[in-house]
Amino acid sequence: MYRGTDNQPRVATPEQxxxxxxxVKLDAAGGKLSATVSYYDVRVKDILRATPVEALPGVNTQTQDGTQRSKGVEASLIANPLPGLNAVAGFSYNSSEFTRTSGEVNGLRPGTASSPYRANLWLSYRQPTGRLQGLGAGAGGNYASDNKIVNTATSVFTLPAYTVLNAAVFYDQPRFRLSAKVDNLLDRHYWIGYTTMNPQKLRSIVGSVAYKF
Structure with missing residues (x-):
């Protein structure tokens, strides 16, 4: 429910x-390399936008004709170049903006759009043969660019970009598995948010023991 510029109550219809x-998807080298790349373009209409009327001070009048556009690319790669060696990587870019809304945010990136650039990488190796068969280790991390959780013509609040590194070791056998993982290896302070500012965990170490029946 909202009030139009004539100060009459109206029922909002669903956004469309x-x-x-x-x-495209690529599989090559006998299954040792798999990659995907995709592009998307999303256009949303019927968004409620503020349209104040001078003759109605204090009344939150709105019009349901706002629009927003998001477009971007996503890419992923999985590779097994050598026995026991595995690599997983991903990248995404998102451009998002209000294309018709109140003047304070029109043409700007929404505070709910998250970071425009994101990337991840994980490399792992598991010894496939010999006395050390099943012993392995992995390392990688995640990256996110600046995130404007408040973004208007008069106020901008940006969460800084971050890179978080993680590492793991494990010993995997037919009847049991031992593992240990370190998240946020360099003990970085960083935040994520969706119009909010949420601190994330500092360095943490988790170990596990599993028995297989």
Whole structure:
């Protein structure tokens, strides 16, 4: 329910979105390399936007004709170049903006859109043969660019970019598995948010023992 510019109550209709998406997938080297790349374009309409009326001070009048557009690319890669060696990587870019809304945010990136650039990488190796068969280790991390959780013509609040590194070791056998993992290896302070500011865990170490029946 909202009030139109004539100060009459109205029932909002659901927002509508049209999405176009295309992508390609590659499998090569006998299954040792797999990659995907996709592009998307999403256009949303019927968003409520503030349309104040001078003759109605203090009344939150709105019009349901706002629009928003999001477009971007996503890519992923999985590779097994050598026996026991595995690599997983991902990258995404998202461009998002209000294309028709109140003047304070029109043409700007929404505070709910998260970081425009994100990436991840994980490399692991598991000894496939010999006395040390099943012994392995992995390392990698996640990256996110600046995130404007408040983004208006008069106020901007940005969460800084971050890179978080993680590492793990394990010993995997037919009847049991021992493992230990360190998250946020370098003990970095960083935050994520969706119009909010949420601190994330500092360095943590988790160990596990599993028995297989």
């Amino acid at each position: 979105a049209n999405q176009v998406e295309a992508g």
